[in-house]
Structures are given as structure tokens and as C-alpha cells.
């Protein structure tokens with residue numbers, strides 16, 4: 001079944017970069033861009049459309065809410081970016097009211113019951129949980145981008161530092177997409193070989209810190225993330241489109257894993273056409289488990305303030 005993707009916030013940097021990554025991927029059939037700034041959405045859609053001759057036969061257009069009722073994936077990238085000295089959780093006051101307004105529009109739009117809601121706006125883990133509750137949506141059909149971006153940053157920075165091929169480095173960031181995220185060295189490998197054996201503890205700390213601080217670094221240097229977040233979004237949408245059953249560090253509602261419940265955060269999660277197939281509870285070092293549990297506590301504390 002050809003996939004129709006709607007990107008709310010599609011005129012912004014993250015939304016338009018995601019649309020470009022989806023266009024280059026050539027897998028989804030339709031890409032509809034929505035934005036309160038309709039002109040911007042029209043402009044981005046037009047620019048993408050101009051490249052269609054070299055990219056593929058997709059339909060790419062600016063849309064209004066009624067036109068996305070039949071979307072298979074609704075990707076929400078709308079909202080403010082943080083300032084260089086702000087944490088993602090600091091964004092909450094500004095982004096929750098924008099987000100609730102969007103959820104209200106979606107509720108009235110009569111979406112398909114099996115549509116997948118894919119949250120990218122920050123603080124992504126809190127907004128993913130809000131989407132489940134506010135829309136009263138099946139939690140298996142609500143996915144947050146979670147630590148996908150942090151994970152690709154982590155792998156790519158390890159590869160750069162050690163002169164390794166980035167596609168062969170596998171090292172997860174799990175937990176919150178935010179200050180409490182955890183670098184997972186226990187399962188980190190390059191081409192099947194353990195990375196912990198070839199990186200000193202000091203190098204491990206430096207690389208994990210650089211990856212976790214990369215969002216702020218990119219904001220300071222160019223205003224905000226674009227290309228890497230775009231390809232991370234496309235990875236998730238392609239896993240859905242092709243029912244790949246890929247294991248990805250996306251944010252989803254936890255259901256007893258590592259003793260946690262209710263909050264949304266990132267664990268290795270099987271993603272396919274139905275959305276979240278299951279989140280895995282893999283063997284981790286005790287300090288990694290407690291790192292993820294700290295994320296759950298921080299996210300629950302923010303949620304309580306919100307409620």
C-alpha cells in the first residue's frame with residue numbers, strides 16, 4: 001500500500017529537511033506539507049516539486065488539515081526550537097500549547113483510525129505521551145523520534161574519531177531525548193567487534209558527551225538541526241512504509257520494561273507498518289539501566305508539572 005505522509009510544521013527547517021529525505025528515499029507516495037505559515041509550506045513544496053524530475057514520481061504539495069484526513073503517517077514537527085542555553089524540557093511552556101492546538105485540529109480532522117502519529121517536536125518524549133492521552137490514540141500507533149538523532153550523532157562521531165565506517169558503527173543512545181539520555185556501551189560494536197575494547201574510558205566519556213551536547217552545538221553554530229534529523233525521520237517512516245520490523249531507538253510508551261510504566265522514552269523498538277510492534281528489554285549494564293530509569297523519573301516529574 002502506497003504511503004501518504006503529512007508533515008505538520010512542514011515549512012520549518014526540520015519538516016522540510018524530512019520531506020527532502022523522504023523525496024530522496026523515493027519510497028512514500030505522497031508528501032503533504034502543512035504549516036501555519038501557508039506561504040512557507042507552499043514554497044517548500046514547490047522547491048521539492050521542482051526536483052521531482054531527478055528524484056521520483058511522488059506527489060508533493062502544501063495542504064490544509066482537511067486534506068490530510070487520509071494520511072497514513074502524521075509527522076508533527078511544528079513548534080519552537082530551543083535557544084542555545086535552554087534544555088529541551090524548558091521548551092515545554094511554549095510548545096505544549098502549540099501542540100495541544102494541533103492535536104485538537106487532528107481530532108476534528110477525522111483521521112483514519114490506524115493512522116500513525118509520529119512526534120518530532122520537543123520535548124519529544126513528553127509530547128509523544130501527550131499525543132496518546134489527548135487523542136486517546138492506540139499507544140502502538142504513536143511514535144516519537146526519541147533518541148534516533150542522538151544515536152546517529154553518536155555513531156557518526158565515534159566513526160569520525162576512530163576513522164571507522166559510520167554505517168558499521170552501532171552504538172545506541174537510550175532514554176530521554178534530552179539531558180538524561182544514556183550512552184549504551186555494553187552493546188556498542190563496529191562490524192560486530194566490541195567498541196568498549198578499543199576506546200578508553202576517557203574516550204568513551206568524551207564521545208558520549210559530545211553526542212549528547214550535539215543539539216546545542218548545532219543550534220549555536222547554524223541555528224538548529226536539519227539534515228541529520230531529516231534522515232532520522234525518514235528512517236522511521238521507511239520502516240513503517242516497508243513494514244521492515246526494524247529495531248530503532250524511538251520513543252514509545254513503556255509497558256513494564258526495566259520496571260517502568262506509562263512514560264514515553266526510547267528503548268530498542270521494533271517498528272513496522274502497524275507502528276510500534278514491541279519495545280525490547282535487552283541485557284544492559286546496571287549503570288545503563290539506572291540511567292534509563294533516571295530518564296523515566298525526569299520525564300514523569302515534567303509530566304506531573306504539566307498535569
Ligand SMILES: NC(=O)c1ccc[n+]([C@@H]2O[C@H](COP(=O)([O-])OP(=O)(O)OC[C@H]3O[C@@H](n4cnc5c(N)ncnc54)[C@H](O)[C@@H]3O)[C@@H](O)[C@H]2O)c1
Pocket residue numbers: 008009010011012013014015034035036037040077078079080081082095098101102119120121122123124145146149177224225229
Ligand atoms: N526530536 C528531535 O530529535 C528534534 C530535532 C530537532 C528539532 N526538533 C524540534 O522540532 C521542532 C521544529 O524545529 P525547527 O527547527 O523545524 O523549527 P522551525 O521554526 O524552523 O519550524 C517550525 C515550524 O512550525 C510551524 N508552526 C508553528 N506552529 C504551528 C502550528 N500550530 N501548526 C502548523 N505549523 C506550525 C512554524 O510556522 C514553522 O514553520 C522544535 O520543537 C525542535 O525542538 C526535534
